[in-house]
Amino acid sequence: MSIKHGLLALLQDEPKYGYQLRGEFEAATGATWPLNIGQVYTTLTRLERDGLVQPSATRTATPEGDGRSMYEITDAGRTELANWFETPVTRESRPRDELAIKLALALAVPGVDVSAVVQRQRMSTMQSLQELTRLKRNSTDGEISWQLVIESMIFGAEAEIRWLDHCEAMLLRHRGKPRPAVPRTYDVPDQEAARSEEARS
Amino acid sequence: MSIKHGLLALLQDEPKYGYQLRGEFEAATGATWPLNIGQVYTTLTRLERDGLVQPSATRTATPEGDGRSMYEITDAGRTELANWFETPVTRESRPRDELAIKLALALAVPGVDVSAVVQRQRMSTMQSLQELTRLKRNSTDGEISWQLVIESMIFGAEAEIRWLDHCEAMLLRHRGKPRPAVPRTYDVPDQEAARSEEARS
DNA sequence: CGACACATGTAACACGTTACATGATTTG
DNA sequence: CAAATCATGTAACGTGTTACATGTGTCG
CATH class of the missing domain: 1.10.10.10 (Winged helix-like DNA-binding domain superfamily/Winged helix DNA-binding domain)
Incomplete structure (x- = not known):
């Protein structure tokens, strides 16, 4: 689009x-x-x-x-x-945020070192941020529009880092909490059991 | 992906x-x-x-x-x-940011009321932000993973608003600056002229 | 000349998305 | 029974992306 x-x-x-x-x-x-x-x-x-x-x-x-x-x-x-x-760009019209999905699922399935994922991502984002600020410095005054584009990414990267920090804090707070970090909100309909019930009645 | x-x-x-x-x-x-x-x-x-x-x-x-x-x-x-x-999610691997492109091009072509675009977007994003904070409030403690997802969007929306404000400030600063807000960094190769030059030599 | 950028186009693919067909099961 | 939900799948489309073919113009 x-x-x-x-x-x-x-x-x-x-x-x-x-x-x-x-x-x-x-x-x-x-x-x-x-x-x-x-x-x-x-x-x-x-x-x-x-x-x-x-x-x-x-x-x-x-x-x-x-x-x-x-x-x-x-x-x-x-x-x-x-x-x-x-027409404004809505949240819904945007593509799914791969990073959010990745972290959500890292929490949802066992056996994934979530902290490691967060820290690796943080490293990477910090590096991007450095690169972006470098780009911004090296841009002349005339190029307004793509200076704004760069700044858009800078703001995004900064928000991402803040969010990652927030995630780590959240992780620490939930050390040793009950196993299913993600609740089974989807109860598998047990058709076997249902059929048995029906037979019993 | x-x-x-x-x-x-x-x-x-x-x-x-x-x-x-x-x-x-x-x-x-x-x-x-x-x-x-x-x-x-x-x-x-x-x-x-x-x-x-x-x-x-x-x-x-x-x-x-x-x-x-x-x-x-x-x-x-x-x-x-x-x-x-x-593997961390890199900036390059992300899809193009439609909002950034829209604003960049609103600046690049004449006859677009950039401020209006910015303000409409700001309204919309603020509303999303409200909705998101409402969602966050109404979430129980157990649902960690998708609480993080919501917060990811909140952080993103906040960054977007800050960026929009930054854009408006930038616009004000550049009132009445030379028409081509975007420099013609792409000089159209004038094949006609080139051919004439060749003929002259 | 040969390498390179300019210029146009096509073919094929990946991913996401929607609409539709089909049937079983559950429930009012 | 009828409607809704569960469940699996297919067909088609939109957008983005890459690789390739083809030719012209330019420049060392």
Whole structure:
């Protein structure tokens, strides 16, 4: 959903072509998530299929009407784009947080050294954080947008570390608590027993 | 990647079947991300295809050898699982942050009211945060693992709000700065001009 | 010339997600 | 009985990702 709308946004002003879109997308978001060029073309194809963009007439109109396939946004595309900007990103729309799942399940199943997992993760996140602050320092003033992207990650990493610390504290507090750290809220329906009951009655 | 390994983790102790896996997965992670039952079966099929799980003999061994298809983890699955727990979740392995991309591109293209986007998002996130704290309050002590999951989201939401505030401050600081908020770091190679140059020489 | 970046595209895959079909079991 | 839940599965789709093929333009 991100790339799709990202490309739409970049096409808002004027028709553009594949490599140009990748370049401007990375210029805006930083090289943090490098965008494979193949992805651009597949996404453009799908956008065209859905009627959100169309091959541009600019291709022949301008002097640079060679080789490059220009795409332009359609009215439907503009509607879709406006809708994207108007609609906030909800928690539910986000992908599952792999780290949270990992820790939750490390707690749920026995035989996993949860503390070790937490500590390894903490190490890794701290290192990312260092790298990110380094990136931030080395960025010039002009690049506002991807400075914000970096800071988004910094804030996220800091929150993650705080959370990991919180987890460790939680772990210590629950040393030696009853075995099932995770309650069996899902009671397996015992169809055998049920059938026996039925027979008995 | 999360669901796949999550199911593997739940199969570590003993063979289980579809609905049971969904139940225990949701018990561990909270009903935050409801897990479609269809997903469980498709994932199990793919896990079996990859040799990480296999149909369990327990199916016929226990008295409940009816209807339900039990799966058990294989050695390869155990290796994969151990690897999952040992390897930290890196920034790069995470999916692109849609919100960061949205704001970056709202800055990059003209004609988008960035402040409005930020404020709408802030509203939405605040509301999520309220809902999350409510959920946290209403959770009993026993459910450690998914209490941690909720707190993970709380920490994330708080960080997001801080970041949004930071963004607004940044916006104010850059009022009236030179139009291209995002620098054209991608200079379109002008093949026409290049050809002209060549011709001239 | 040869290496490299530019440029477009296709094919195939992984993962998540939903909708649907089917049947057994439970319960009001 | 009828409705709801449990249970298994399949088919199809959307998005992201990679690898590959193909050709042009540029530059040492």
